[in-house]
Amino acid sequence: MNDFDLIVIGGGPGGYVAAIRAAQLGFKTALVEKAELGGVCLNWGCIPTKALLRGADIANTLKHAAHFGFEIDTPKLDLAKLVGHSRSTAKRLSQGIDYLMSKNAVTVIRGKAKVTAPFTLCVSTDKGEQSYRADHIILATGAHARDLPNIKVDGKLIWGAREAMTPTALPERLLVIGAGAIGVEFASLYNDLGSEVTLVEAANQIVPVEDSDVSAQLAKGFRERGIRIHTDTTVNTVEHHANSVTAELKTANGNEKITVDRVILAVGISGNIQDLGLEELHADIDRGFIKTDPFSKTNIVGLYAIGDVAGPPWLAHKASHEAVICVERIAGMANTKPLRKDRVPGCTYCRPQIASVGMTEAKAKAAGRNIRVGRFNLNANGKALAIDESVGFVKTIFDAESGELLGAHMIGAEVTEQIQGFCIAQQLEATEHELANAIFAHPTLSESMHESVLDSLGIAIHQ
Template identity: 80%
Template sequence: MSDFDLMVVGGGPGGYVAAIRASQLGFKTALVEKAELGGVCLNWGCIPTKALLRGADIAQTLKHAAHFGFDIDPPQVDLAKLVGHSRNTAQRLSQGIDYLMKKHGITVLRGEAKLEDVFTLSVTDASVTTRYKADHIILATGAHARNLPNIVVDGKIVWSAREAMTPTELPERLLVIGAGAIGVEFASLYSDLGSQVTLVEAAPRIVPVEDSEVSAELQKSFRQRGIEVHTNTTVSDLELHGNSATATLQGTQGAQQVTFDRVILAVGISGNIQNLGLEALAVDTDRGFISTDAYSKTNVVGLYAIGDVAGPPWLAHKASHEAIICVEKIAGVSGVKPLRKDRVPGCTYCRPQVASVGMTEQSAREAGHDLKVGRFNLSANGKALAIDEASGFVKTIFDAQSGELLGAHMIGPEVTEQIQGFGIAQQLEATEQELAHTIFAHPTLSESMHESVLDSLNLAIHQ
């Protein structure tokens, strides 16, 4: 007889959601976590970085207060208070998840988990190992930051995201290696707080998964802010000194050596698949992540994987949605549909913000679609002008025959809050005609979404 109907390994946004849904469906459920509930996202990722970025937004507002008629002395950041706010926010939410586990009658087991056989999981805490039987085991162990062969995080000069979120002083000169979502968020944060930032990306453009027009707009904005951006560039060597580092930046125009006070490494992630016992069960993996089917099943009966450890997109909301689908499929809930990865919205909280859902224009054309593309610049939006944040645009991509919304791409103020409108439109299979006839409130930033749709039909009013 099994100890539990279902066990989940990992208490992040995939794992704890899976445990709650399983309990709601009547499963006797256990959650195994070796660190803080909430995982990296809540404790060292999504949430604390947004708390820090809020501080950067306030710093930016204070710097430009004179534009609105306020005389304010040059603002000084109390870094300890800002970091303290970030850490307190994460702690409160982690405690909230602990409450939810108790509320739903979920057994929380502290320690390191390892698969002993198909339906047996061992949990080791302080050298004491206990074995549990479960009918279903869901792996939600997340991922960790990748390193580069020639660059080692030492926690002093070369920072991972953790050190970057808990600085004791602002570096005067900062190098950020990697211009994906994490890299550009840190570049934006430290620039607004007063550091001189250099951003290096090996790809031809920053935020390379985004639409090329969005990448170009963000790069232009960063350079206008004084952030030095190098694309098609790698760090071929990094020499550490007492309290600084000299980086060799290798670009298309040759090499240059530049000295920095601190370096942030943000070059992607790898799945947490080590020491789980996967090899003994011959669990299939692919490039460091666990392989699954559309409902998160692995090739081993009774074993599932969700979230970052199961591959891209590496986003918390993808993990949570995947968790619900996985558990409901196990429970036999009728009408469960697999995750549509092409409908997972992506949000980047730099300044200006970036948000997108669906295909880029390039990927849509490569897929063979005949397109209608609409664009609307925020410089013609009344609310954006009123708040003095009128840089950016909205871009919508429709199939010319069916009117299907294939993709939407936004850059500007609070676009991470607005992108869900396009996500809902995709879910409800709204066409460009239906969106065009939808009434958007005035004055709002979201009116630019409407104007972009109208532009795809050559009906834009305000441009």
Template identity: 85%
Template sequence: MSDFDLIVVGGGPGGYVAAIRAAQLGFKTALIEKAELGGVCLNWGCIPTKALLRGADIAHTLKHAAQFGFALEAPSLDLAKLVGHSRSTAKRLSQGIDYLMNKNAVTVIRGHAKIIAPFTLRVSSDDGDQQYRADHIILATGAHARDLANIHVDGKLVWGAREAMTPTALPERLLVIGAGAIGVEFASLYNDLGSHVTLVEAASKIVPMEDSDVSTQLAKSFTERGINIHTSTTVEAIERHADTVTAELLTANGRTQITVDRVILAVGISGNIQALGLEDVKADTDRGFIKTDAFSKTNIVGLYAIGDVAGPPWLAHKASHEAVICVEKIAGVAGVKPLRKDRVPGCTYCRPQTASVGLSEEKAKSAGHKVRIGRFNLNANGKALAIDESVGFVKTIFDSETGELLGAHMIGAEVTEQIQGFCIAQQLEATDHELANSIFAHPTLSESMHESVLDSLGIAIHQ
């Protein structure tokens, strides 16, 4: 049996960050991973999808080049090259994490880990089984995509995220089931590349976790692009043919059928808690995820869980931040505070992009706040007009009595790069007046953030 001070199970954005921070704090640290370092996010999620979406942005730009005076012949897509760029980007970053493990003297152990007793793991690999002991074990095993009871990914006609990121041919007709962040990103991607996309969502709006105004604007933008949207709709059944799929949709107006070439299933995730030995040590779980306290402790002494496997929000940056908090609390670092989940920003990289932090207008009101709302449309922003990206808006929600920034919601070009300004404002407890008195550079898209704050005070300049 080999001993460590701290062992992390899972090498995704929560796990590898936990391992690095533990090593920095002087722990003898090991990281156990059965697949690629970087986890799903780096290898099959966050990073490679953004590489593909960059290709979609280029396709959109080429189609509208005449707006800027360029006459181009109809461009052709080399799908294999676009997919190759995505895969090479993921590979490069995964290798970079391997470098970071070596740099920080973290022992990387390959294999599948299972808890067999308190403080003890068994790791199974092609080389056999090996036991390891540590005073602290952090589970960062992530999550996997869910199937529907009546629809399962088969890799050929019904795709999960991996198949959707590595197509060998562009489907002419595509059905995307689920209009959360993953679903709308794939719908946007394939629409820009040339597929006829139908997007189905069981909830009453797409991106149902976002503020209603954002959902409405995104649905309008998608519809104008030719994406067919069906909300309050379920896929009751599918019939697989040789190279097509017929789907039966149940809508508010009755049943209808559509035939498509491929289906992408994007209906949520479940935690990777299987075969970890949680039942054997009686670790508490809840609806497929590991239960923890504010500092990622489970009900078992010495056992912790971070990231997707510990529940929402299911975001890589949440996992990384949670990792640091968990390790620093274990190490006794002074002043460590628990994660505030209401301050975790959410970003969706469709076109137009969406980004948000804090409470939506609906949630702020239901929580009992008296609110003041500010809004500024991008069609009044000089930079947005100059780059021909004037669709969208910035919406800010303040407590009318204290001036606290309760939430910010953005839709438009590059809003995922701008939302951090509102995150910092919340962290520093900046009020509406402090934000109003801040100077934003001109001409920038971020001026719309300032104008939204001014609008909440009734003193917007440019609308």
């Protein structure tokens, strides 16, 4: 049996970060991964989708080039080149994780792991099975996309994220089921590339976790782009044809049938808890995800779970942060604090982008907070007008008594790069008065953040 101080199962943004931090702290560390290092995020999620969405941004820029005085003939999309850029980006970064493992002296074990007893696991490889022992085992196995009872990914007509990221041809008509972050990103991408897109969501708004004002702004913009949106809608049935699908939509106004070339299923995820030995160990599971304490400990001694497999929010940066906290707690580091899930930012890379952190206005009111709300529209921001990206706004929510920043919600150009300012403000417990006194550079999009704060105090300058 091979002994380690700590073994991580899963090489995604939670797992590889946990392995690196453990090695830095002097643990003899191993990482088990059955596929590519970097996990779904790096190989089939966060990174490759952003590479594709960059292509969509270019397509939109070319479409509106005349606004800036450039006359361009009808651009022609080479879909294979765009997909190739996406795949090569993912491959390059995965190879970078290989380098980091070597640099930090982390032993990488290629295979499928199963925890057979406390402190013990078995790894199945092409060459057979091998047992390993560690005082601490961290599960970072991620999650997988869910099917619907009546609709399942088949890889041809019904696509999951992998098929949607590697198309060989652009569907003329596309149905996207599910309008969370993944669904609206694919809807935006394919619309910009030229597909006729219909977006269906069972909830009463698209991007259901976002502030209702943000959702309304995105829905308005999507409809202006020609994206058909159905909320409060489910898909009853899908009928497969040779190269198309007819879907029956159940809407508030009755049933409607539409025929499309392809369907993308984006209806949520389930934790990768199968075949890990968790049932035999009697691990606590809640709705398909592993239950943990605030420091990622499970009910099994020496066993921890981080990232998507441990439940929401299902975000790569949450997994990485959780990884560091978990390992530092194992190491007995003083002042290690649990993750504040209410301070994990969310980013959606559709056009326009969405970024948020903390409470929505509705949740703040439901919690009984006395609030002050500030808002500033990008159509009054000089930089936004200069770059012709003036659709969107910044909305800030403060506690009226303490001045605490309860939430920030942004929709517009590059807001995913700006939200960190509000995250830092929350971490440092900055009040609205302190943020109002901060100096924001001019001309920048981020000035809208400042104006939103000023508006909450009733002293906005530019609106």
